[in-house]
Amino acid sequence: MECTRCGKDSTISTRGEKFCDDCFVDFLNRKIRPQLTHFRVNGSPDSKTVSPLIVVPINFRAASLALVDMLVNMRKLQMQKHKQMDGFRILCLYIGDLSDDVSWPWPEVDFEQIELNVSSIEQPIGIDSDTLTRSSKQDLEKIMTRQMILAYAKKHEAFTAFAYSMTKLSEITLAETVKGRGANLPALVTPDLMLDKVVYPLRDITSSELEKYCKITGLNKYIIPDAPVPSVTKRQSIDEIVHLYFTKVQEEFPSVVSTVSKISSRLSQTGEECGLCQPRYIGKSVKLCYACASIAKETEMKRKLDILDMYEL
Template sequence: MSLINNVTGGKPTPCARCQHFDTVLIVRAEHLCRDCFTKYVGTKVLKRLEANKIRGGFKEAQKTVLLPVSFGASSVTLLHILDQQLQDRAQQGRHCGYNLHVLFIDQSTVLDEVDVRDAMELLSQRYPAHKYTTISLEDCFDYGIEFEGLSNSGEDRLQHIISSMPSATSKVDFIDIARRRLIIAFAKKSGNDSILFGDSTTRIAEKTLSETAKGRGVALPWLTADGFIEGIHCIFPMRDLLRKEITAYASMISPPLTPLISGESPKVSASSKDTTIDGLMSQYFESVEQNYPSIVANVVRTSGRLNPLAMLEGCRSCSICGDGVSTISWGGEQQDSVISSQPANRDGQKPALALCYGCARTALRPQD
């Protein structure tokens, strides 16, 4: 049985919650009507915000919250729910609690992506009450982000770094690192108090296994769970919703969000040379979510039990991704060889680079 089934044929079944309307969807074995389902999705998000104290009272200072959008179903749906909440509070005369700043990072210079300039215009027209900013991934250097140990010289520094990566997985891995670091740097420079990531349960499950396979398992608490990164509160309000639920919600509300959604499901390349770990994990969970949604939820619950506090004491930041580097020597000669292969400085001494295991293995190759 799929996660969400359209109920057709036979005698209509009343909604399990309101008992007034006919069932249109079966969500996690519960029959729901259209209104109860949309309320179910919105409640999941707002409860997560309340748990992280993203709310508003007259005695609380208004916060500025950054929402990065990729024009996938999750980020666009999150924007819709937040906009609806702010509108409801304004109509009730209540303190809104926060201002929303929407950020889009253009990656077209390094990835073959669909032009979303028209989609950005449609998004700002439908939700005009918020601030919108578009920046390029190449702007990461303008925000003071450096990737030590990698060649940062030349006009096309980002393209040069990506082209020097040894595999397709390494290239995608580095682009994800650059995008995440740019979002955090932009939030700090713009004075945002929090960042709301639109990762669904399915996306977090994909990230959990793919980052572990790439050697970044130790960084999962920072990549998949609510918490502080470089002084910025990072929150995942959609982490309790599966991708199928979000997609159904986006097509069900009036007017639907589908014209604003341009993201497509990742496709695994037919060539093994271009196949990435991220693509394989996306394909795997896309099929698992249909018949075994509990597996997806269990992966996320397991990763949520990881505690980052034990890693914070006495650890250094990775020179590439910025995550914590374990003080325990579990990389052995492999990690040592990567570090020692860096060119000497003017004094003839090797630079003291701190590399996490993931960057040492997948995102960094000794430079000539």
């Protein structure tokens, strides 16, 4: 079969089209541009205006690696067309411990690493992470990671570009609804760029397409594999179950993924003002949504069981 764009032999079939490797890479690079119109080149060659900084959280999975590569390509194209002027700068941020043997593909892109600090939120909310179930612990770590990223970006007066694909946004929509955070979805899945300074450039690309992108561009050798998921369903977290579901669905029924990812943008926000998981209200509200209150209750339940054990004959 021929590539529908250039007529060469096709290697990839997606969205009803046939692509060769080069056309597929170009197709995905163009897909992120509608989400990044705010970061066009603005000014003249003599202008001393500093381009806005975009913090890109990276976890060395296919989506984040692909996003950085696309942003690097977009910035290079801007500089070629506008006499070395760019519309943004890139800074990559990794939260957590990183092995020393991990390679970094882009020497021209700044990279910074900070440790995940879950304890900073345990005391005010009354949570002890040692008492939590595996699912709740993962949930808390994800909340804290996002908060640390947004706090870092705010400190540097930067925007944040999360590597959330269409598939990932669908997973978030379903998982957060199951957990009890449905009211938070509009702000989480379709954030206001100027209010929240958050953008999802990959929102129109599936995770399977990003994996193919990494394979073609050679970025797959930099991918750090996900931790193994327990084979027993009862031991899997909500996020893992939803992820496994959409991994299977996106190949045969991509329209399902697209539909789910758009559902939350049509919802109205009631604003529970959760002081734990909603970035807009962190530090401003002592209220907890249903899901975060459930995490706190696990700690309280453990304390009650410990007291009963002390008096057990």
